[in-house]
Amino acid sequence: MRTFNYQARDNKTSKIVKSTVKAENEIAAGKLLLEQDLVPIHISEADQDSFIEKFLNRITLKDRLVFSRQLSTLIGAGLPLTQALHTVYEQTENKALKVIVSDIVTSVEGGKTLSESFAKHPKVFDKLYLSLVSAGEVSGTLDTALKRIANQQEKDAQMMSKIRGAMTYPAIVLCVIILVMSFLLIQVVPQVDKLYKDMNKTLPFVTQIMVGVANFLINFWWLVLIILVVGIFLLVRYFQTESGSRVMDNFKLNVPLFKHMFRKLYMARFLRTAELLLETGVAMLDSLDIAGEAVNNSLVAESIASAAEKVQGGKALSVAIKDQEYILPLVPQMISIGEQSGKISEMMAKAAQVYEEELDEQIKALSTAIEPVLMVVLALMAGTMVAAILLPIYSLVNDIKV
Numbered sequence: 001m002r003t004f005n006y007q008a009r010d011n012k013t014s015k016i017v018k019s020t021v022k023a024e025n026e027i028a029a030g031k032l033l034l035e036q037d038l039v040p041i042h043i044s045e046a047d048q049d050s051f052i053e054k055f056l057n058r059i060t061l062k063d064r065l066v067f068s069r070q071l072s073t074l075i076g077a078g079l080p081l082t083q084a085l086h087t088v089y090e091q092t093e094n095k096a097l098k099v100i101v102s103d104i105v106t107s108v109e110g111g112k113t114l115s116e117s118f119a120k121h122p123k124v125f126d127k128l129y130l131s132l133v134s135a136g137e138v139s140g141t142l143d144t145a146l147k148r149i150a151n152q153q154e155k156d157a158q159m160m161s162k163i164r165g166a167m168t169y170p171a172i173v174l175c176v177i178i179l180v181m182s183f184l185l186i187q188v189v190p191q192v193d194k195l196y197k198d199m200n201k202t203l204p205f206v207t208q209i210m211v212g213v214a215n216f217l218i219n220f221w222w223l224v225l226i227i228l229v230v231g232i233f234l235l236v237r238y239f240q241t242e243s244g245s246r247v248m249d250n251f252k253l254n255v256p257l258f259k260h261m262f263r264k265l266y267m268a269r270f271l272r273t274a275e276l277l278l279e280t281g282v283a284m285l286d287s288l289d290i291a292g293e294a295v296n297n298s299l300v301a302e303s304i305a306s307a308a309e310k311v312q313g314g315k316a317l318s319v320a321i322k323d324q325e326y327i328l329p330l331v332p333q334m335i336s337i338g339e340q341s342g343k344i345s346e347m348m349a350k351a352a353q354v355y356e357e358e359l360d361e362q363i364k365a366l367s368t369a370i371e372p373v374l375m376v377v378l379a380l381m382a383g384t385m386v387a388a389i390l391l392p393i394y395s396l397v398n399d400i401k402v
Contacts, residue, residue, distance in 0.1 A: 003020055003021075003022055003045070004020060004021050004022075004023060004026065004029040004043050004044065004045055005018070005019075005020055005043070005044050005045075006018070006019060006020070006021055006029065006033060006038075006040060006041075006042065006043045006044075007040075007041045007042040007043075008033050008038035008039055008040045008041055009038065009039045009041060010037065010038055011037045011038070011039060012037060016041070017038065021033065024102070024106075025102055025103045025106050026043050026045070026103060027103075027106050027107070027110060028106070029043050030043060045099075058096065059094060059096050059097050059100075059124055060094075061153060061157050063092075063094045063097050064124065064153065065150050065153055065154060065157075067088060067092065067097065067101070068146045068147075068149050068150040068153070069146075069147070069150045070087075070088050070091060071084055071085070071088050071146055072142075072143045072144075072146035072147040072150065073143075074087055074088065075142055075143040075146070076143035076144075076147075081108060081114060081142075082105065082108055082109055085101065085104060085105045085108060086105060088101060089101045089102060089105060097124070100121050100124060103117075103120065103121070104117040104118065104120075104121075107120065113134075113137055114133055114137060114142070115130050115133045115134040115137060118130055118133060126293075126294070127290050127293055127294075128149075128152075128273060128276075128277070128290050128291075128293070128294045129149055131277060131280075131282055131286065131290050132145045132146075132148065132149050132276065132277065132280050132282075133145055133146070133149075135277075135280040135281045135282050136280065138281070139280070139281055141280075145280055148276055148279075148280070149276075152272055152273065152276055155272065155356070156269060156272070159265055159268065159269075159356065159359060160265070162359070162360065162363045163258070163261055163262070163265065163359075163363065165363070165367075166258075166261070166363045166366050166367050166370075167258065169367070169370065169371070169374070170370060170374060173374045173377075173378060176378070177377075177378055177381055177382070180382055180385075181381065181382075181385060182217070184385050184386075184389065185210060185213055185214040185217060185385075186214060186217055186218060188389055189207070189210050189211055189214040189389060190211070190214055190215075190218070192207065192211075192389055192392055192393065193207075193211045193214075195393070196392065203392055204388070204391065204392055204395075206388045207388050207389070207391075207392050210385070210388055210389075245298060246298050246299070249297045249298045249299050249300075250299060252297065253297070253299060253300075253326060257366065257370075260362060261359055261362055261363065261366075262297075263326065263328060264328070264355045264356075264358055264359045264362070265355075265359060266295050266296075266297050266300045266326070267327070267328050267330075267331060267351075267352075267355045268352045268355040268356045268359065269294060269295050269296070270291050270292070270294070270295050270300070270304065270331075271331065271348045271349070271351050271352035271355070272348075272349070272352045273287075273290065273291040273294040273295075274287050274288065274291040274345075274348055275345045275346075275348035275349045275352065277290060277291065278344065278345040278348070279345050284311065284317070285308055285311065285312060288304055288305075288307065288308040288311065288317075289305070289308060291304065292304035292305050292308070297326075299325075299326055300326045300327075303321075303324035303325055303326045303327055304321075304324070304327075306324060307320040307321040307324055307327070308320075316336075316339055317335050317339065317344070318332045318333075318335040318336035318339055319332075321335065328355075330351055330354060330355070331351060334347040334348065334350060334351040335347060335348065335351075
């Protein structure tokens with residue numbers, strides 16, 4: 001049994017009441033309230049799980065992929081929709097997804113379509129997912145639509161994984177550099193400073209700076225920790241706002257080394273999504289609208305939306321999208337060929353494949369080139385610190401010999 005918070009109007013007193021009710025799902029909770037002569041205004045599940053439980057039971061991309069593939073296979077095998085959903089429910093291990101599947105089962109058994117049932121859970125099933133499922137229901141190819149969704153999500157996840165992999169190595173090396181420098185500053189530099197003070201000698205200027213930094217870290221480590229934690233928290237919160245999200249989107253499109261990879265990723269994502277929607281029977285303007293959202297970059301989405309407005313005004317898509325700022329040249333060229341041959345979706349798929357292959361090669365080349373560069377940077381930074389520590393000691397030894 002699940003617990004639901006509710007707000008309802010009491011028919012006897014006409015007063016608004018707020019409380020909780022235990023039921024299997026939201027629909028069952030509403031029925032219980034009606035039986036008590038209460039008219040539901042708002043019902044939502046009570047937030048009872050701890051942060052750790054929420055994290056462990058979060059619905060991942062893998063969970064959604066497995067759900068889509070299982071449901072596609074069962075429907076394709078000829079099982080009725082409700083029976084297929086019941087089977088998927090029994091096989092689902094993720095607690096949060098199991099609750100959602102249970103609600104979908106109840107909703108479908110109550111007479112709603114699958115897309116309408118999915119629409120109640122927008123955090124799990126986005127606009128693209130709903131459009132493809134809806135088109136699959138209309139055309140009688142629901143199993144194919146679900147399979148296409150899973151394939152699209154899998155390809156997208158693989159591309160993002162490759163980019164993250166290319167960015168992970170530099171991040172690890174940076175962390176190693178910070179750890180090595182911190183160790184030298186906190187453990188070694190103070191010993192050199194003590195040695196010079198005992199002998200009434202003056203440290204070199206560079207070493208004096210390092211001693212000052214070391215003393216600050218030793219005496220005010222708690223302040224540094226507070227600043228880091230608060231800074232990271234505020235930064236994360238800022239990037240969750242609309243303006244912060246735009247800054248991050250702009251950064252991805254213009255950051256050195258990675259900007260070309262992100263731009264090709266967004267083009268491949270746009271083309272794959274639009275191709276998928278058009279193949280499933282979704283109208284062109286709706287496909288552009290959904291594909292723009294699926295790109296997951298507000299600046300690229302604005303370029304696509306601007307092109308969609310021109311298409312609505314009567315222009316061909318290849319012409320409308322040609323001069324958009326963040327659209328790469330191959331996109332309008334391939335779409336133009338598709339318009340002339342009547343195979344727009346096919347040309348979109350080929351263009352997407354080109355960008356995916358280029359992205360893959362670019363990631364491999366970057367991964368190969370970045371390792372020696374980072375090693376040189378690490379050697380220079382560590383060498384500078386070691387020199388700043390050893391030179392005073394060497395100078396001190398020479399003074400003693402003299």
